[in-house]
Amino acid sequence: MIGVIADDFTGGTDVAVAFRRAGLRVLIQFGVPEVVSGNDGADVVVIALKTRTLPADQAVAQSLHAGRKLLDAGAKQLFFKFCSTFDSTPAGNIGPVNDALADMTGSSVTVVVPSSPSHGRTQYNGHLFVHHQLLSDSPMRHHPLTPMTDSRVPELLRSQTARAVSLVTLQQVHAGTEALTAAIAGLQNSGIPYAVVDAVESGDLATIGRVVIDHPFVSGAAGLAGGLATAIAERNTSTRKPAPLNDGSGHDGPAVALAGSCSARTLQQIEAMQAAGHPSFQLDAVAVPDSSLLSEAALAWYDEQPPGTAPLIYSSLPPEKLRESQRRLGVTASAEILETAMGLIARELVRRGVQRVVVAGGETSGSVVTALHVSGGLIGSEAAPGVPWIHTSHNGPLALLLKSGNFGDVDFLVQAVSPRTTVAV
Incomplete structure (x- = not known):
């Protein structure tokens, strides 16, 4: 089971459906959980918090609580889902939450992937794009709570953590699963705990997903969830299919x-x-x-x-x-x-x-x-x-x-x- 911690409610639904499309059984819970149930056949349990703009210490505390509940419920991997436009301030909360969850899971190198091509979010040479614009040139620069005026994801993350951050380029991703695995292992051996990975299309995310499928902790947007789900479906040819998505219930009322x-x-x-x-x-x-x-x-x-x-x-x-x-x-x-x-x-x-x-x-x-x-x-x-x-x-x-x-x-x-x-x- 994968346990997902999302930093807001819409992010929780976004990542949930990314896993659901691949035929995985997905449950979603809202708010800081008292109980998390993963023993009813769920492949993914998403806990959607509201921590994106909280003070960093509160965001960390709630995320750690959710992480413990997910691990207790049987999660083998934790996934911290943040917005594909890296919505945050220099004080956090992406860096502090990543630090805390990496420590909890014993992650020696955490892969960070903000790309979500289906939403027009891509990262190339460490620069995050919103469709054809750099993040810093997009309307996100006017966000009332988290104005994004820098497009360089490694730099954005470095401003929020004291830990070393390295970029894994698109060229390294295109070299294939084995080469990407070796590149990330090289960072791990060098004592660099964060690998910010480029991706511009779904195939890139699938490659990343194959590499991180057994990592204890990953961090990114819904695009990474899609890549990870693809890797899971490839590994488990008997993946159970959920009920049809287009159930239509509740779609006719006021x-x-x-x-x-x-x-x-x-x-x-x-x-x-x-x-x-x-x-x-x-x-x-x-x-x-x-x-x-x-x-x-x-x-x-x-x-x-x-x-x-x-x-x-x-x-x-x-x-x-x-x-x-x-x-x-x-x-x-x-x-x-x-x-x-x-x-x-x-x-x-x-x-x-x-x-x-x-x-x-x-x-x-x-x-x-x-x-x-x-x-x-x-x-x-x-x-x-x-x-x-x-x-x-x-x-x-x-x-x-x-x-x-x-x-x-x-x-x-x-x-x-x-x-x-x-x-x-």
């Missing part, structure tokens, strides 16, 4: 979209939803800096909407307005007001009979799942690559779709609130 991400793609998706005629309501923390009052206003507005309109409630702002809001309220206070409000809104909407909740933004997803007291669920069909429906129950059937801010096409929200939204995988 729907609502909640957007908190300020990413460029989410802003485009909001505009597309408005253009398609879906009613929308914006939460304005500057005008109403109170979570309860914001939620009450949004719910009163929702109650006035005609049935079946699949409305949108959002707090997303373009960069210049976001900076003004943060200047007037403070970065932390602004985020807390809006995230708390979104959680309150989600809880009351489900009480009103909403059965499909589409959420844009990792922090917002965490707030919604926490407010709904959803502990986990079954990974279902994908509405976009890496964005699966999660089927659970909350006073009745409930389908959740948790989307990272930058994921999905421009019409993602429009399609997601339509009945039976799936994507071929």
Whole structure:
């Protein structure tokens, strides 16, 4: 069994479906676990935390707790899943969590792979690209909590750990499994504990997966999970196949979209939803800096909407307005007001009979799942690559779709609130 620790909820669903596509049985749990069950035939258990922007010591403590629970449940390998855009600050949390989990598992060399080509994230010569742009030139440079102004992954990791970091180039990956194994073993013998590995396509990730299949600890984005799953499927020709992904359950009930991400793609998706005629309501923390009052206003507005309109409630702002809001309220206070409000809104909407909740933004997803007291669920069909429906129950059937801010096409929200939204995988 592989035990995965994800640093946010959307990252947890992303990595879960990467393993699920390969025919592995995947369970997902949300939040710091009391109990982890891996003895019911699960090949992968994902624990999705909300640690990406916590103080480093708290992120480490929660990650270590999750790691111990996974090892106790029978995990033979731990996988720390971080965002494919390496979302972090110089203080962490990728480096500190990697250090702690490497020590826990006795990993003498940890392979780190942020590439996820299916999402347009690739690494070449240590530089991370978002589609055709360097990370530092992409909209991620404006992220409100983790602005990414450097594209050099080895340097980003070095700023977060006192341990040595080395780059394994694409040329070394293309030399094949044996050569890559030797290159990583050479780093291990030299006492270098981190190997940041280039990858630009799925074949590169499969090669890396074959090399790290027996490592006690690996770290990376969902692309690495896909490569590792490919290697597992190759090794185990009798891999059990799960139930069909496109089960469709929970895809016809009343729907609502909640957007908190300020990413460029989410802003485009909001505009597309408005253009398609879906009613929308914006939460304005500057005008109403109170979570309860914001939620009450949004719910009163929702109650006035005609049935079946699949409305949108959002707090997303373009960069210049976001900076003004943060200047007037403070970065932390602004985020807390809006995230708390979104959680309150989600809880009351489900009480009103909403059965499909589409959420844009990792922090917002965490707030919604926490407010709904959803502990986990079954990974279902994908509405976009890496964005699966999660089927659970909350006073009745409930389908959740948790989307990272930058994921999905421009019409993602429009399609997601339509009945039976799936994507071929």
